[in-house]
Amino acid sequence: MMIAILSTLIGVAMGFFIQRVRASSPAMIAKNLRLENLTVIKFMALTMAVGMVLVYGLSLVVPQILHFDVKPTYVVGVLLGGLVFGVGFGIGGYCPGTCAVGIGEGRRDAIVAILGGIVGALVFTLVYTTLIDPIVKMMNLGKITLADVLHVNPFVMALIVGAIFVAVIKMLPDNVGKRQQ
Amino acid sequence: MSSTTAPTADVPVPMKEAPKTPWVFYGILFGILGAVSIIVWGPIGVSGTYPRVIGAFFRAFDPAYAEANPYLVKVGSLFKPETFILVGLLIGGFIGARVNREKAPKCEMAHPGETSNAKRYRDAFIGGFLIVFGARIAGGCTSGHIISGITQLSVSGFIFAIGVFATGILSAKMLSSRRAAGA
16 A cells, blocks of 8 residues: 555656656657757656666665666567667657656647557557567576676666766757757 | 638647756656665556556456466556556646646647647557557566666666667658658
């Protein structure tokens, strides 16, 4: 019950942030994917940079309070899934979470996107055994992180990747083409 | 298209300029929120909820199939943090728009080719289908694989992100080309 309340609250905060940076606007997502405006991509990169330094910093001090859950790297399935996802992201301008935020904001096309997602999940469920399961089993490297692969301390790795993200964020403009400031 | 002064109800609203947003502030807060989630139960995720809805549906109307389908067994019941996150996202979007007195367009154009609401809904539906289908092949979406995955420095998160942006950029650029705009 406690988890239910806390996860709802985390969802509320996350939805609020997504709404404030306009990531729930399909037009804004399309502008980002066309690389005309980069604020949503920079927002995501900053989120990850802050998050990785925080969690791996905390893991040095209080590792017992962290519930890490690294997803398995089944190379073919993860890449193929990403490629399919990207086409849908480019066409619709929503991801599985932002369309829920969009419904909260009153967007009707977000309702249609969720319906599309439910149909997508239904078709996926029906073809899972024959089509998906064999792909998922291909080239499964297990639950690996960049720190494991490069044999670097996770906190040091987080600092390096975080610094690279922040440097790239600083270098890129918010709006491409007409540089302000 | 129409020269009437009243805004026509069945044409999606185009976004001319991207608005300036406080993305630095919210990016830092979202990073902290992701860490809080890992402390409370685990990394944030969303897309697993979609097949769990399908599972709940089958358990209600065809329990035998729900038991027999290995994927529905694997994703399990709807009583998971991810389901509550999805509910929270809806509330958060509502509050974000309300508190700041914003009215999101009911139907917003993502590409120049979306010249009617029907075309916009078509793209939203196809997009919604593919993001969930793709996310389920990969085992996560923008939140689970990209935000939470890369936060944990997971190799799968980086691979997924490369795939998403490769075809995401390509398809968005193709749909904004002049030929697509005329379609």
